[in-house]
Amino acid sequence: MFKRLLFVLIIALVFGAFAGLAQDEVTIYATVGAYYPDEPTDNNPDPPRMMNEIVAEYEAMNPGVNIELIDTPDNISGDQWRSTVFNGQNEPHIIVNNYIRVWQEQGNDWYVPLNDYIEMPNPYIPEGTPGHERWADAIPDVVWNTTFHTGSGNQYVVTVNAVAVGFYYNIDMLEANGIDTEFDISYSLWQDWATMIDEMGAVAAAGHEPLAMSMSTATPYTYNWFDGTSLTSFYIDHIESWWEPGASWHALNQREFACAIQNGLISAHDDAFVDWLQLLAEFEPMWVDGYATMTWDEAYRLFITGEVPFLLGNAASQTLNVTRDADFNWGISYFPPITETSSPHAANNDSAYLVGGFTAGFTMTDRARREGIEDQVIDFFMYMTAQPQWGRVVTDSPRSIPTQFGLDVPDALKPTVAFLELPIRALKDPDPRLSRRYGEDHRRLMQEYFTGQIDLETLIAEEDRLMTREARVVIAENEWTCDFQME
């Protein structure tokens, strides 16, 4: 009897010890965006790998800490993925997200403010390098100012990358059709928007569809880039009066834009807004047939197979693919400025506005707080993003321009650095500037207008109804007030 009891006791102790050991194990889940170390495929023969080494090094230094890198699915939108994992309380501890999205989503308590953490020293940054004493010093102020959420006074995002978009152009194809491929201004093939339309018109007259792009509502970002940057050009003189008090230059957040609608500072009936709609309608004939349901991949194939001379794409990560796939000479240009030649409401634009910039960064999610492992998560966060590690990640696979002091821009991305000097657009993509539903319905309305299903008058009426409704919903949901714009 005694022996049996002793045996049970020993077994219980052994299990208890293992359970205790198991409790000391910490697993940190993280997404790393474009740097996820994927397996090679035909479409992606040389995926980034460096994150595997970074993780292995960190795990070796920290026994008991496991790092699991999570790939985000391609077949659903980022919004859908986040809503699923956050609502299921199964979100990774660190996720990459666009700062505007984070602003929109911070009301759900999904993200942990990083204000105190970025004031701490980052021990993984070498002495003498900015950021060693104070983590925030590793990144230029312009990045922090851009991504700081004035609404809550919190910093949720650490942005170690910058991206830009641009027009890839097929030099051989354009020159064969007698079209000039010299830059008219420092960052663009064209002096202004009107010149661009003329030159693309010449391409069309030569029998080619000019521009491969996608306005599919499933992969709408290419269209969204035009939408936000061109709308900025029509309202640039008014933007500052829409900001929350005390703010420095930034892209409008959801509250500011919603309140501007509610306070009548922007309306679909404005002359400027109508001019903007017509500017987009004049551009639409330059887009390839079927753009309304075309995916980004299909648009890319049209460019790379020499069917069309222009492609609008991400000027950072796509550069790798174009370098690999194109068997012709190519270059990258940026949008030209929209000037008074196009509309009197666009008279004060010295330059185009930047799509991209310091958009996506790392956040710490509420899961770290729920599980009480914020310190461990921040430690890995600091390690991964510190210059010695991040420099290797970006050099291994140049998919974005590093923003931290002490890191060089990879050669492949140098042509796009000039784009980053442009002022950021104040009005972002349709979804982040107001709401996901607004973005979706706005794109569908624009498609209806472009394809002749509705006329301009109906478009204005529907757009006004949509903006007013969504602004009201967003303001009510967040219990915002809008008095600040009237002071």
Next chain:
Amino acid sequence: MFRSATRSSSHALGISRGPLPLRLWRAKWLYLALLVPVTLLLLFEWLPAFSALYNSLYIWNGGKVHIYVGLEHYERLLSDRTFRVALSNLVGFVIFRVVMQTVLPFFAAEMIINLRSARWSYWWKIIFVFPMVVPTILNYLIWRFIYNPQVGLLNEGLELLGLDAYTHAWLGDPLTAMWALAFVRFPWLPTLQFLIILGGLQTIPHEVHESASIDGAGFWRRLLYIDIPMTRRQITLAMILTMLFMTQRFDLFLVMTDGGPGYSTMVPALQLFQSAFSFLEFGYASAIGVVLFVGMLALTVINLRVSSGAAAD
């Protein structure tokens, strides 16, 4: 047939005699065996369906926000332009596909029944059933490629035939997009409907066809006066199934056009999906689901009534 088989099985098990409690006790293992699938069915099929009814009365973002709003979502549906357009798109699409997916499988089954060679009949059955093993998503992607305006097979084929003027952005033009979707999986020979109708035709006694033939009935008369009336139940079932499948279908629209251009290929099931997973309006999505359910139920009942009434005539 089924009833008599069940009765004889019960006899064989010795559980059909005596008072009800005793019969239940004797059959306890059968009921216990049934309990597992019934519980799973309740848990994973019925509960979510009924929870949609409950959630349709709430603003629910799939997470913490859960606010009772009564019938507000249903009122919103009445004035929702997207839902109106989606419903009208769906009606046209379903009518077209129900007709095609009943008539063509019927003729395919007729062809097989009329083949004299059993071997050929077998191979034709294989040919018609084979598409069932092709993943649906692959089928859609192939059709996307067929319709591609620049390099798609359809436009290439038209150009080869010298019909360049008819090349088109089939999915990108609101005038052709819904038709292009309706033609996906042409020539509309869905395996299930085909097998149901074939099964019905095979149950018609050979003697009936022989008598008709002796009486001088040709193919069309036999079709009209024997085959169609005698397979009415199978035809009705095939129609109902097609109607249900097509109404619930959103993958086709999501993959091919995402409801565009504009709203020209939007259908309620896709709107439901987007409301829930893109806009986090699970309450509103539930209301769309409830309306679809009620609509489908009503149409199914009407269909059954009409067909059983016609059969009685």
